[in-house]
Amino acid sequence: MTTTRFAPSPTGYIHVGNLRTALMNFLIARKAGGEFILRIDDTDPERSKEEYVDAIKQDLEWLGLTWDRVERQSERLERYVAAADELRRIDRFYEAFETPTELDLKRKKQLNMGKPPVYDRAALALSDAEKDALRAERGNGVWRFRLDQERIEWNDGVLGDISIDAASVSDPVLIRGDGQFLYTLASVVDDTEMGVTNVVRGSDHVTNTATQIQIIKALGGTVPAFAHHSLLTGPQGEALSKRLGTLALRDLREAGVQPMALLSLMARLGSSDPVEVRREMAELIEGFDINRFGAAPTKFDVEDLYPLTARYLQSLSLEDVKVHVEALGVPAEKQEGFWTMAKENITTLKDLGEWWDLCRDGAAPLIAEEDKEFIAEAMALLPEGPYGDDSWKSWTTAVKEATGRKGRGLFMPLRKAVTGKERGPDMSALLALMTVVQARG
RNA sequence: GGCCCGUUCGUCUAUCGGUUAGGACGUCAGGUUUUCAACCUGAAAAGAGGGGUUCAACUCCCCUACGGGCUGCCA
Numbered sequence: 001m002t003t004t005r006f007a008p009s010p011t012g013y014i015h016v017g018n019l020r021t022a023l024m025n026f027l028i029a030r031k032a033g034g035e036f037i038l039r040i041d042d043t044d045p046e047r048s049k050e051e052y053v054d055a056i057k058q059d060l061e062w063l064g065l066t067w068d069r070v071e072r073q074s075e076r077l078e079r080y081v082a083a084a085d086e087l088r089r090i091d092r093f094y095e096a097f098e099t100p101t102e103l104d105l106k107r108k109k110q111l112n113m114g115k116p117p118v119y120d121r122a123a124l125a126l127s128d129a130e131k132d133a134l135r136a137e138r139g140n141g142v143w144r145f146r147l148d149q150e151r152i153e154w155n156d157g158v159l160g161d162i163s164i165d166a167a168s169v170s171d172p173v174l175i176r177g178d179g180q181f182l183y184t185l186a187s188v189v190d191d192t193e194m195g196v197t198n199v200v201r202g203s204d205h206v207t208n209t210a211t212q213i214q215i216i217k218a219l220g221g222t223v224p225a226f227a228h229h230s231l232l233t234g235p236q237g238e239a240l241s242k243r244l245g246t247l248a249l250r251d252l253r254e255a256g257v258q259p260m261a262l263l264s265l266m267a268r269l270g271s272s273d274p275v276e277v278r279r280e281m282a283e284l285i286e287g288f289d290i291n292r293f294g295a296a297p298t299k300f301d302v303e304d305l306y307p308l309t310a311r312y313l314q315s316l317s318l319e320d321v322k323v324h325v326e327a328l329g330v331p332a333e334k335q336e337g338f339w340t341m342a343k344e345n346i347t348t349l350k351d352l353g354e355w356w357d358l359c360r361d362g363a364a365p366l367i368a369e370e371d372k373e374f375i376a377e378a379m380a381l382l383p384e385g386p387y388g389d390d391s392w393k394s395w396t397t398a399v400k401e402a403t404g405r406k407g408r409g410l411f412m413p414l415r416k417a418v419t420g421k422e423r424g425p426d427m428s429a430l431l432a433l434m435t436v437v438q439a440r441g
Numbered sequence: 442g443g444c445c446c447g448u449u450c451g452u453c454u455a456u457c458g459g460u461u462a463g464g465a466c467g468u469c470a471g472g473u474u475u476u477c478a479a480c481c482u483g484a485a486a487a488g489a490g491g492g493g494u495u496c497a498a499c500u501c502c503c504c505u506a507c508g509g510g511c512u513g514c515c516a
Contacts, residue, residue, distance in 0.1 A: 009515085009516055043516095047515085098514095100514065107512085110442090111443085114443085116443035116444070156446095168512085170512080173514055176514040177514055182513095182514075187516090202510085203446070203510055204511070206445060206510070206511070210445090228446090228510095230509075231509065233508085233509075239510095273454090274453080274454090274465040275453070276466090295447055296446085297508065298453075299453080344477090344478055400475085406475065408475090411477090412476060422477075423477045424477060425477075427476060427477080
């Protein structure tokens with residue numbers, strides 16, 4: 001069975017970058033009729049917060065990314081202990097005692113000499129007596145996985161054939177000095193034991209993947225299919241991490257972005273498929289193919305979400321938005337007409353209020369100097385509100401006869417005088433919903 | 442510095458040696474709608490640079506430049 005997972009660490013709110021990863025994994029699982037696991041990577045008790053766990057779930061629920069199972073790494077520590085024992089047993093694990101400062105110094109030296117900053121495996125040469133001495137002096141060391149120094153290759157779902165020389169990578173630390181298990185080990189153990197078949201993640205994990213493949217094999221697991229999608233950049237190509245502050249999912253929700261608009265973009269951006277707003281998740285699932293994504297960094301512009309949101313809203317019926325319309329206080333008999341009129345002229349649902357205000361209270365007129373006389377004449381011909389379906393037609397016909405104006409020269413000044421704006425809904429539909437025209441005096 | 446990946450219209454991309462380099466979004470211009478929007482039609486718009494290989498290169502190879510990632514007792 002196809003099994004995928006989204007594995008956020010609850011150290012903050014999730015943002016568009018995380019969403020892209022989550023969505024891809026979700027779509028793959030759903031398309032294959034498989035299982036989608038939400039795995040909370042909370043091995044770090046210092047930084048993990050329950051509040052973020054809840055927030056992540058809320059954000060995913062808002063988007064309809066339902067998971068079949070929740071797993072928490074903090075509840076699986078004994079599995080990691082077992083894996084560590086196994087690695088020791090097969091002699092792929094060794095304890096090292098360098099302090100962070102020492103390691104830092106080593107790296108700097110290597111760089112100065114033009115050498116790659118790879119851990120020199122000095123600890124491998126330590127005798128048991130030396131280890132005991134170091135342990136007594138410095139406490140427990142870290143545990144590193146001993147890489148086989150060979151080329152590690154895999155066929156990546158996005159990147160194609162990848163080959164990384166293990167000699168260019170340091171033996172990864174899997175257990176910290178304080179005994180805490182690190183991401184690389186926990187992730188590998190979980191993926192293997194949970195039967196994860198497809199791992200989609202950002203290309204920032206490419207090098208990890210090389211070492212993880214060796215660990216998986218060492219533990220006797222099956223290597224899943226890997227796909228590393230490119231990372232999102234800002235519109236100028238700058239690293240997105242600099243802008244993530246405004247790109248948390250909850251901020252987008254707060255700004256009025258519609259889930260399907262966001263999902264439609266994230267499910268296709270960076271692929272060869274066109275970005276089109278979809279009404280249903282099923283359509284996104286149906287058309288998704290990870291192989292159609294490119295390896296180059298993808299520019300993402302938050303602003304693109306708003307036209308998509310607007311389009312999505314246009315496709316909705318009153319039923320879909322009834323609560324919002326009702327919340328504005330639109331009387332039942334006017335709701336249908338109001339939504340039909342307003343939906344073409346809003347970007348987010350937040351804009352709805354503005355149009356209802358106009359219907360209820362009218363608006364301060366916008367009258368050009370040269371139109372003053374014309375508007376005065378026209379307003380004299382406008383009966384008192386409330387208005388109905390024929391009001392606009394009969395009024396403009398009368399104004400046309402009285403003034404001889406027609407076309408844009410007739411309608412635009414009237415639109416501005418009635419609504420106070422140059423752009424807006426169909427005037428016939430709008431006036432029918434209005435109660436007061438302020439320009440009438 | 443080392444390793445990995447990348448670079449085609451403004452944007453996301455197609456092209457698996459021979460194409461008028463295609464599409465989508467955006468932009469612009471017409472049309473339609475008695476007004477806005479929508480819609481229809483059309484247009485402008487691209488192979489980072491330099492070397493090779495080849496009858497033929499966007500496509501394969503090398504170099505350079507640029508972009509992204511990794512190079513943690515983070516994930």
